[in-house]
Ligand SMILES: CC(=O)N[C@H]1[C@@H](OP(=O)(O)OP(=O)(O)OC[C@H]2O[C@@H](n3ccc(=O)[nH]c3=O)[C@H](O)[C@@H]2O)O[C@H](CO)[C@@H](O)[C@@H]1O
């Protein structure tokens with residue numbers, strides 16, 4: 001079993017290259033199934049979720065290989081649209097295979113999406129969207145079946161703003177007959193990226209990045225090359241690390257506009273931010289100010305940055321409140337931070353933080369990707385050693401989390417231990 005060990009680290013200094021965005025990569029790899037020729041993708045990070053997609057690809061005849069850092073995909077030999085339920089449930093974005101394979105195959109059998117556990121992650125808007133386009137959705141115990149002899153464009157209104165269902169609707173509608181409107185669509189950069197990729201292949205998607213997206217169905221899609229956007233969520237977490245002890249961290253190869261809310265909030269609590277064309281530097285200038293953060297769908301403050309922000313606000317003397325309206329139960333990191341001595345109370349959809357308390361090392365468990373980042377940031381400020389288990393969650397989304405943090409001077413390492421070695425630690429008071 002893997003364990004990350006962190007040690008108290010002083011101010012962090014240095015630059016980190018930001019790889020391609022996990023959430024774009026997962027959408028665009030599935031979207032490539034819609035093409036009728038070879039697709040080459042640049043910037044796809046070598047993370048565990050991508051490795052699962054490669055094994056799904058092998059099962060269905062999607063030829064996918066890494067050549068000189070690029071992913072080359074040949075979708076012409078896909079021979080079935082039945083996705084192994086276990087594989088589909090081992091990550092979140094498997095639902096994109098339903099949207100991407102439906103127009104070509106008329107029937108997709110697939111397991112329910114997995115991914116990070118925030119207690120409730122409904123897919124009702126995906127189902128509503130499929131039905132609006134003329135498909136039947138049949139929900140079984142461990143899988144569901146989406147079926148349509150022909151997909152027909154339609155107006156679709158999302159009852160809530162969802163990036164997943166917006167992307168999935170674009171995938172399903174791009175080869176449907178006629179026009180589809182998506183109203184109350186998500187505006188996330190990953191939505192825009194997926195639309196730009198599909199348009200590169202000859203799709204006709206208009207308005208991505210606004211709340212109304214129009215899709216004119218096309219009968220086929222060409223092959224082509226595309227570079228995905230950098231990971232704004234990784235970038236945000238590294239910028240936050242500059243505030244822990246007053247350092248200076250530059251994230252390179254990013255699109256600063258994608259981080260608007262995060263940068264504004266870091267400025268509010270006392271970091272200085274300098275943006276170049278494709279890099280951002282955060283300067284920790286001393287004491288941090290406590291604040292109030294409310295997550296929202298893009299361009300709001302990202303829910304995926306809520307956990308690292310909570311760890312940073314432990315360093316801001318005074319009371320901070322972090323509210324997650326997107327996933328009101330996304331607080332599994334809080335009991336773990338408490339094990340390190342953090343004073344945080346949970347009430348409804350909010351964490352009430354009393355910052356400025358010195359953390360002490362201990363054993364903690366990462367329950368999901370961003371909870372893991374939060375625990376690393378906290379561990380770097382704790383006295384003594386902190387041991388983080390649940391590393392597999394981090395590896396779903398991070399390529400080289402240890403190397404990247406080390407390159408800015410953080411003291412941390414990863415090792416293998418016997419499972420029994422960790423289990424005794426959970427008997428300690430939480
Ligand atoms: C693989 C991927 O891209 N994951 C991201 C994606 O997840 P995911 O695509 O699952 O999240 P959504 O954008 O769909 O969810 C946004 C909100 O809509 C709600 N909702 C969603 C779908 C649905 O059918 N019904 C419904 O009510 C959700 O409960 C949530 O409150 O966006 C989340 C919100 O930015 C991020 O935290 C995840 O990192």
Ligand SMILES: C=C(OP(=O)(O)O)C(=O)O
Pocket residue numbers: 022091092093114115116117304369370397
């Ligand atoms: C929630 C996340 O991932 P997923 O949607 O893949 O579970 C995340 O990346 O923070």
